[in-house]
Amino acid sequence: MGGLGNQMQQYALYRKFLSLGKESKLDDIWFRDSSNQATVLAPRKLELMYFRGLPMEFCTDGERRALVPEEGKGVLVKILAGTLARTRIRKSAVRDVKGMYEEDIFDLDNAYLVGYFACNKYYADILPELRKDFVFPENPDARAAARNRETMQRMEKENEDGHTLPVSIHFRRGDYLLAENSALLGGICTPEYYRGAVQYLKTRFPGRTFHFYLFSDDPDYAETLTFGDESDTSTVVRWNEGESSLLDIELMSRCRANICANSTFSFWGARLNPRDDAVRIRPLDHKNTQSASPEVMHSLWEGWVLADRKGNIV
Numbered sequence: 113m114g115g116l117g118n119q120m121q122q123y124a125l126y127r128k129f130l131s132l133g134k135e136s137k138l139d140d141i142w143f144r145d146s147s148n149q150a151t152v153l154a155p156r157k158l159e160l161m162y163f164r165g166l167p168m169e170f171c172t173d174g175e176r177r178a179l180v181p182e183e184g185k186g187v188l189v190k191i192l193a194g195t196l197a198r199t200r201i202r203k204s205a206v207r208d209v210k211g212m213y214e215e216d217i218f219d220l221d222n223a224y225l226v227g228y229f230a231c232n233k234y235y236a237d238i239l240p241e242l243r244k245d246f247v248f249p250e251n252p253d254a255r256a257a258a259r260n261r262e263t264m265q266r267m268e269k270e271n272e273d274g275h276t277l278p279v280s281i282h283f284r285r286g287d288y289l290l291a292e293n294s295a296l297l298g299g300i301c302t303p304e305y306y307r308g309a310v311q312y313l314k315t316r317f318p319g320r321t322f323h324f325y326l327f328s329d330d331p332d333y334a335e336t337l338t339f340g341d342e343s344d345t346s347t348v349v350r351w352n353e354g355e356s357s358l359l360d361i362e363l364m365s366r367c368r369a370n371i372c373a374n375s376t377f378s379f380w381g382a383r384l385n386p387r388d389d390a391v392r393i394r395p396l397d398h399k400n401t402q403s404a405s406p407e408v409m410h411s412l413w414e415g416w417v418l419a420d421r422k423g424n425i426v
Contacts, residue, residue: 113142116159116358117376118228124235131238137171154287164247179205179224213412232413243384248362256351267366277320280364281371282378283328300374300395308423309371309393310339327360374398393417
């Protein structure tokens with residue numbers, strides 16, 4: 113369930129189970145059952161299908177019932193992932209994964225998992241394979257497709273010239289501004305957070321000119337923002353729209369550094385960055401209801417740079 117970033121995380125956990133030799137399939141019932149879409153703020157499609165030839169197998173209704181024998185009676189039947197039994201088992205097969213990282217799920221058999229699985233540690237070791245499998249389509253709009261190619265070529269040259277540093281910055285607005293979401297997700301990626309992340313890069317790469325690529329579901333807002341100094345440049349990426357929005361993730365992944373919002377969309381832009389010298393920056397907190405110490409977060413997001421709401425690197 114959820115948007116593309118969450119779907120990619122659920123898919124990544126599915127692939128993690130396969131890598132461990134577990135029989136595992138995805139469940140797409142959340143997208144096929146219209147009653148699920150009627151209860152969410154932002155109805156979604158199964159956007160995993162937008163990737164080219166992404167390998168995946170979905171469970172049958174019978175396989176689901178074997179693990180969730182009483183659908184619709186208080187059991188959360190929402191998510192894409194689970195190791196499947198071939199025989200009917202108890203309702204306790206449903207596991208609602210709400211913690212940041214619940215390592216014991218890898219020891220489960222005959223389980224139906226419900227969760228978002230945002231923690232990088234769940235599948236960090238298979239990211240090289242996922243980078244190969246998430247093959248992006250081309251924007252059907254010829255002009256937008258050409259701009260994507262030109263932008264990636266420019267990023268590649270900037271990465272190679274030793275002078276310019278291409279940096280993606282993502283701003284999540286849209287549904288995050290709604291009252292229902294603001295209490296949960298608002299106030300985390302403050303202006304201070306972004307300024308602190310940029311200053312960290314300035315300190316880490318002294319003497320470099322920066323090209324900031326700004327991504328947002330509100331590009332008009334992004335146009336009002338400035339970062340760096342007079343020698344730096346900015347480009348607002350605003351031509352990938354609708355079903356082609358996922359191409360922003362591909363562009364993010366081509367930058368040397370990624371400054372993420374508290375959004376799984378930009379997390380994937382950084383995760384799919386294949387560079388050994390990539391710098392990935394994320395906010396210390398993802399939700400206002402769920403926080404952890406910097407020490408714990410560094411263990412769960414190994415190699416990532418963490419910044420708090422005040423812009424401090426922690």
